[in-house]
Amino acid sequence: MRWLPNPIPAPAFSLTGAQEHSSLRLDGTRLGFALLIALLVPALALTAERVPKPAINIEKPGRCVEDTATMRRGHPDMLRHQRDLTVRDGIRTRQHSLQGCIECHASARTGSVLGDKGFCQSCHDYAGVKLDCFECHTSRPKLATGAKP
């Protein structure tokens, strides 16, 4: 909270009464102003919707590989674990693979999990978490169901 007044250091030598009084009054107005902003900012944010809520459209409804709560919290660990098994040991099971995610969650419209309304990107944008899987991996499912835009 940068706008809150900094604590004024105690004077090293005594000041005149008038000066002391004015500095105190200034402090009070600053505090009031800060309070006003603090109250206004959330209200402004609500009306403006600067950060859109993630668009979670499940194209293929059905059971995910784990329950929703586990997936929300644990999917990065699952993917990281699976990727090491696949790259290092050649284990290509579908259970926690990125390809498996994409196959179910790619948008029917764009054929991708990226894009503003894409399953992966919209949520990562909302959470402010960098999504770097798709710098190397394709964001489209293996079977070209979704048409290329």
Next chain:
Amino acid sequence: MSTNEGSGLSRRGFLAISSATLGGVMLAPGVRLIEVASARAPEQAASKQVRWGLLIETDKCATGCDDCVKACATENGIKDTGRPRTDAQWIRKVELKDRRSGRTHSVPVMCQHCEHPPCVDVCPTGASFKRADGIVLVDRHTCIGCRYCMMACPYKARSIVFDDVTDQNPDVPRGKGCAEGCTLCVHRIDRDRQPACVEACTKAGHNAMIFGDLNNPQSEIAQRVAKFGTSKIRADLKLNPAVRYQGL
């Protein structure tokens, strides 16, 4: 001889087994059930018992033919950026000429999948590694793009990607800033298929490339290596590559 009941083997079962055994020898040229016999389940890790290798018959490999190079590019999504000096190159055709005899060879050269790979020795992050079955790979998740492996490789088999890559093959993730090289089409091997270059060479009728398990004495590649004098490129370095050349 009437002990069919005793052995618990019905006539039908016996036929099935004998046909499978016959099929194990050869289905069609280049398509053998021996590889299928060593198949592993998707949840099973790559085995140390196996060592995948390639044998290239140099007298069958024609000058100017680049079917293997094209197949590799298609399979692995390597696109021409118009800058051939810096494009990624997983496999290339090399023309050789013996100055004394005038004999020429045209051979494909790719990652030789060494038993003692120098690229693995020099990698500062452990991204360059050798899989249990002898395939030398780059783990792009840990590669920092330092290119030490490119310097260390005596076969010039590694490349670095300079441009953003889009529309990759889902099985072959590639991206800017990572070192890469021939993977022996590891995604195909894990599903009991042959590397794309070998498949293309066989399909076009050249039959100049044989893929198989060097550790399995039953496999064609191992039998040929045992029978013919196959050579390794830069054998003096004692890296024991898994890519062998016959008639070089």
